[in-house]
Every structure is written in C-alpha cells, then in structure tokens.
Amino acid sequence: xxxxxxxxxxxxxxxxxxxxxxxxxxxxxxxxxxxxxxxxxxxxxxxxxxxxxxxxxxxxxxxxxxxxxxxxxxxxxxxxxxxxxxxxxxxxxxxxxxxxxxxxxxxxxxxxxxxxxxxxxxxxxxxxxxxxxxxxxxxxxxxxxxxxxxxxxxxxxxxxxxxxxxxxxxxxxxxxxxxxxxxxxxxxxxxxxxxxxxxxxxxxxxxxxxxxxxxxxxxxxxxxxxxxxxxxxxxxxxxxxxxxxxxxxxxxxxxxxxxxxxxxxxxxxxxxxxxxxxxxxxxxxxxxxxxxxxxxxxxxxxxxxxxxxxxxxxxxxxxxxxxxxxxxxxx
Amino acid sequence: xxxxxxxxxxxxxxxxxxxxxxxxxxxxxxxxxxxxxxxxxxxxxxxxxxxxxxxxxxxxxxxxxxxxxxxxxxxxxxxxxxxxxxxxxxxxxxxxxxxxxxxxxxxxxxxxxxxxxxxxxxxxxxxxxxxxxxxxxxxxxxxxxxxxxxxxxxxxxxxxxxxxxxxxxxxxxxxxxxxxxxxxxxxxxxxx
Numbered sequence: 001x002x003x004x005x006x007x008x009x010x011x012x013x014x015x016x017x018x019x020x021x022x023x024x025x026x027x028x029x030x031x032x033x034x035x036x037x038x039x040x041x042x043x044x045x046x047x048x049x050x051x052x053x054x055x056x057x058x059x060x061x062x063x064x065x066x067x068x069x070x071x072x073x074x075x076x077x078x079x080x081x082x083x084x085x086x087x088x089x090x091x092x093x094x095x096x097x098x099x100x101x102x103x104x105x106x107x108x109x110x111x112x113x114x115x116x117x118x119x120x121x122x123x124x125x126x127x128x129x130x131x132x133x134x135x136x137x138x139x140x141x142x143x144x145x146x147x148x149x150x151x152x153x154x155x156x157x158x159x160x161x162x163x164x165x166x167x168x169x170x171x172x173x174x175x176x177x178x179x180x181x182x183x184x185x186x187x188x189x190x191x192x193x194x195x196x197x198x199x200x201x202x203x204x205x206x207x208x209x210x211x212x213x214x215x216x217x218x219x220x221x222x223x224x225x226x227x228x229x230x231x232x233x234x235x236x237x238x239x240x241x242x243x244x245x246x247x248x249x250x251x252x253x254x255x256x257x258x259x260x261x262x263x264x265x266x267x268x269x270x271x272x273x274x275x276x277x278x279x280x281x282x283x284x285x286x287x288x289x290x291x292x293x294x295x296x297x298x299x300x301x302x303x304x305x306x307x308x309x310x311x312x313x314x315x316x317x318x319x320x321x322x323x324x325x326x327x328x329x330x331x
Numbered sequence: 332x333x334x335x336x337x338x339x340x341x342x343x344x345x346x347x348x349x350x351x352x353x354x355x356x357x358x359x360x361x362x363x364x365x366x367x368x369x370x371x372x373x374x375x376x377x378x379x380x381x382x383x384x385x386x387x388x389x390x391x392x393x394x395x396x397x398x399x400x401x402x403x404x405x406x407x408x409x410x411x412x413x414x415x416x417x418x419x420x421x422x423x424x425x426x427x428x429x430x431x432x433x434x435x436x437x438x439x440x441x442x443x444x445x446x447x448x449x450x451x452x453x454x455x456x457x458x459x460x461x462x463x464x465x466x467x468x469x470x471x472x473x474x475x476x477x478x479x480x481x482x483x484x485x486x487x488x489x490x491x492x493x494x495x496x497x498x499x500x501x502x503x504x505x506x507x508x509x510x511x512x513x514x515x516x517x518x519x520x521x522x523x
Contacts, residue, residue: 003352006371006417032413035374036394048371050418077407081473086481097476101501102465104395106407107414238476238500330482 001038008050012057012181012213015049020183020211027051027213029073029109032100033116041126042117042134057215060085066221069179072111072214076167077102079110089219090330091228091247095170098232101239111214114168114178114194117205118161118269119241120150132158132202140202148308149243152316153268159202160306162266163195164241170230171217172271173247173263179216180208186215195270202269224249224261227331231323232265233315242266244316248323250286252331257281260324262299264316274299274320286328289321296320354417360385361429369416376400376411379426387427387456398502401457402426408464410501427456430463438522439463442515450506458502462516465498466490466523490520 009015009027019025026045028034029052037043051057057073060082068089070079079085080096100108117123122141123131130141142150142160150160168191176191195206208214219225228249234240245265251258260281262274280295296317303313355368360383367382376393379385379402388411391399395413402411403425430437439462442448449455469490474481477497478489495513504512 001372003370003372005352006354006415028415028418031415031418032395032410035413035415039394048415052418077468077473080481081468081471083484086474090480090482093474093481094476097474097478097481101398102468102475102498103398103401103408103410103461103501104413107409238497330480 001035002041002044004045005047006050007047008053010053010055012054012215015051015054016181016183016211016213018049019213022047023210025049029112030075030107031112032104032108033112037117037124040124042124051213063218063220068219070110070217070219072109072216074110076100076105076108076110076113080105087226088221089170089174089225089228091170091173091225091230091249091327092167092219094230095166095245095247098230098245099166110167110217113165114171114217115206115208115214116163116165118159118202119164120159120161121146123161132198133161136201136203142306144307146308147306149241149266150306150309151268152303152305152309152312153272154197155269155304155306156198156200156202158200159198159269161198161202161269163205163268163270164265165271166230166232166242166245166265168195169245169263169265169271170228170247171219172273173228173249173261174219174222174225175261177218177220178214179218181213181215182209183211188218191217192271192273198269205269222249222261223251224259224327227251227327228261229323229327229330231319231326233319244312244319246316246320246323248320248327250281250324250327250331252286252328255287256283256285257328262296262320262324264320267312267316276301277320281324286325289325292321292324293317296324356417356420358416358419359421359423361425362423367416371415371417373416374412375402375404375409375414375416375419375424378416379411379424385426385428388460389453389456391453396503397454397457398461399454399457401460401502403460403464406464406467408461425460427460430459437463439466439515439519442519443512446511446515446518447508448511448515449504449508454502454504454506458499458504458512461499461502462512462519465495466516466520469494469498469520470523487520487523490517492517495520 024046232245277299389399
C-alpha cells in the first residue's frame, strides 16, 4: 500500500467537514473493501479518517411503526445475529449470512457493505489497465474479455461490472432508506436510488458526494418481510460472490400471492428490482409454477447477455422462482 | 523505508519526515501491554509478525481470501491482513501464541493434533483461531448460512458438520485436511 495519514474522528460534523474539504480523504470503518482496493492500487487516499469512534452509529433499533434502524457502524455479524432482524426480516439476516466469511462479517460495517465497489477482475487487476473505473476513458476490458460473472441488465459500453453486496439486494427488495448526513443536514435516499448504473461515468458507484456520511439504514415495516428469503447461487458452496442471487418476500391470501417483493444480485451494477414481475404475480397461486415462471419472465425482456454469461438469464429466473417459493413456505 | 545512515544530511531530512508520519499504538496483546511504533499503513498482521515478533500468525494471500492470518480482537475472529494496527488502540488482541494457558494447549489445539487436522500446517494457526471464536459464536446463538431457518434460535447442539463446514469456510487449507479439521472442531465444540 502507498503511504497515507490516519486520524480518528470523534465528531460527525467535523468528519463530514473534513471529507467535504479534502478530496484525498476517505472514511474507513471495517476497511475490508477499502484496504483491498488500496492493496490492488485501485484506491489512493492520502488521508484515512477512522469513523469507528463516532457515537450512536452502531445500534440496531426498532422503529415505532415496526421497522428497523440499523446504524451504519453496526457489524454485519451483529445484524445477522439480531433476533428482531431474524424474525421480522429473515431476508436481511440471510443475505448477511451468505456474504463473505465469519471473520469478514465481524469486521465489515453496514455502511461499508453498501459502499463496497463493484467486482470485476479487470478493475481489481492493475496489470491490464483498461478499466473505466480504474482509469476513466481507458476502455472496458471485460466488455469483450472474460465476462462470465458480469451484468445482464443495465450495463453500458463503459462498464459491465456487477455490485457484489448481498445485503444491498435484500435492502432493495425491502425498500430500505439510506440515511445520509451531509453539510446541509440529513437526507433520506430510497435504496433503489442509492447505487448508480454505469452509463458513461462508471467510476461513480453510488450517488454520494464529498461530505456525505451514511449514518444509518432504515427498513420500514412491510406486509411481506416476515415471509422472505435470500437465495444465493455461486461457483463454490460458500465464501464466494454470487453468480446470481435473489431476495424474495411475499404476502399471501389462501395460498395466492397478494403482493411480492423481488430483487436480484449478480446481474447488474446495482441491485436489480423486478417491478414487472411483482405486478404480474398478484393473484397467482404459489403452487402454480408455470404461472409464476411467466410472471417472473416479464422482468427479463430487457436482459442483454454478454459473450460468456447468457446462462445467467435462465439461471436468474430459476433462482427468483425458488426464492419466491421458499419465501412463500414461510407464510 | 530506507535504512538511514547517521550524519547523512539528506537522509536525516527524510528520517524526520518518516518519524513525523509514524504512529504509536498501545495494544493488550495476549494479555500483555505492548506498544508498537509503525507507519499508519501497517496492517495488524505485519505489526504482529514484523514488529512484535509473533510469527505464529501467518501471511498467505494478504487479501482477505484465505483466513491464514485470523486473530481475535476483543474475542472476535478477524482477518489481521485487512485491518490497520493503528485502528486498534487499546484493544485486546489474541494470537495463536496466546491460546495456551499455563503451558497447557487450548482444547482445540489438542483436538487438531488428535485428529490430524493439518498436513503442512501453514493454515493451522488461522484455522484454530477461527474455530475457537466460531464455537463461541455458536454458543451465543448466531445462525449461519447453513442454518435452515434463521428465524429460530440457534443452540450449540445444532452445530452439525454442515454448520461447521459453512462457519469455517473462511479458512482455506491447500492440503485439503477439511474432514479432519471438522472432526477437531466438532470435538472441541462438544467438549466446550
């Protein structure tokens, strides 16, 4: 790693002001993504500001209306072990448990998890150099390279990488809200607006700017969360990023779907919500696999496979179906 | 960093700059207070091995992918390669060297010997540090990705072989001693 300065923040306003002033300053919490990026020379902050000491940012609190507020500094393992999270939002607990390893889950914060950068071997590999995230304007080596793990939705000629966060998929399905504190005060960003599609500026993974600090994620109560499930399919049985994953939650009426929430991971630069499928699933019996498949297929009309990942188009639909039926069995 | 020869004016200037960039960190390392002075970029792993002469913790991938560098911070298993030592001021750190008590091996260390849980041994310190903390996580009721339904409470009695394999998946063994590692962890969990 390159040399840098390190200091500790104890006041959020000062931390935010420092971040706004200094474009070479980066916040560090768990550090599990940032230190990896620095070791791969894909991030070069000159100053790290350790935010682990900021007060009241690691709590998991029940909200009056039945939702949850998860502090940005809460660790993945603490959130996954929390009995309220497990009972009321099993999809969130499962998404966390299927991510990384026991050691990394003890280190990684919730804020850092949703801030982690996209995964693409060409981005992390400094020897190739053609990566619009690493070197804007240099091209995308993955577009015509080895792209088996890459996106089938929302990619551009500039970037075909996928967001690796399992938690983000569950939070997108739950319509969570990212609570961000900036110099102008606090703002609430709907989860599906937090991450960006690559377009022509793939170097930006999300909508945050200088002087923005994630303080918490709020998960509002919803009718579907108790019957929810996260399913992750990958090349190894464990400790691996998703080829495709799905978060599903469903409310039923006599075995028929009253409402459903669906999101996928491993398919795009951001967690991918399946709104067309959600609409089409209303009224369908959870036992009617053919009808479920047709409804899910409605969200795949705009899928665009690359040279090596056409298998994801079918795999993703099967993963969504299984996640939905497993969630349905929890009603 | 280059070695500085005394009396060399140019190098003395560099020495001053380097000194200004150094940070002093106090740790409780294996129950002993220890102080280390390092560059901010020094990982906990490099501080342990290069500055504190505790080479039991192994450096393998150095990217958080293999688990060989697992140590405990405040009793929790973490990867020492993916964290900066200067972020652990005042913290309790336990390494493989701190596991034995009064000259007696930790039960999981004994179980690794008994069940032949290693061949080359390079991953073993990380496996054992991970296993010791993992058993505590299971006792505390933490579920895992192998838990069929995370909505239900988890008890140590639920710690099946499938659970152990999943919970230990952050520790790779290139000699593939996995069945014996699982045996060792299962025995230590049952005895704990």
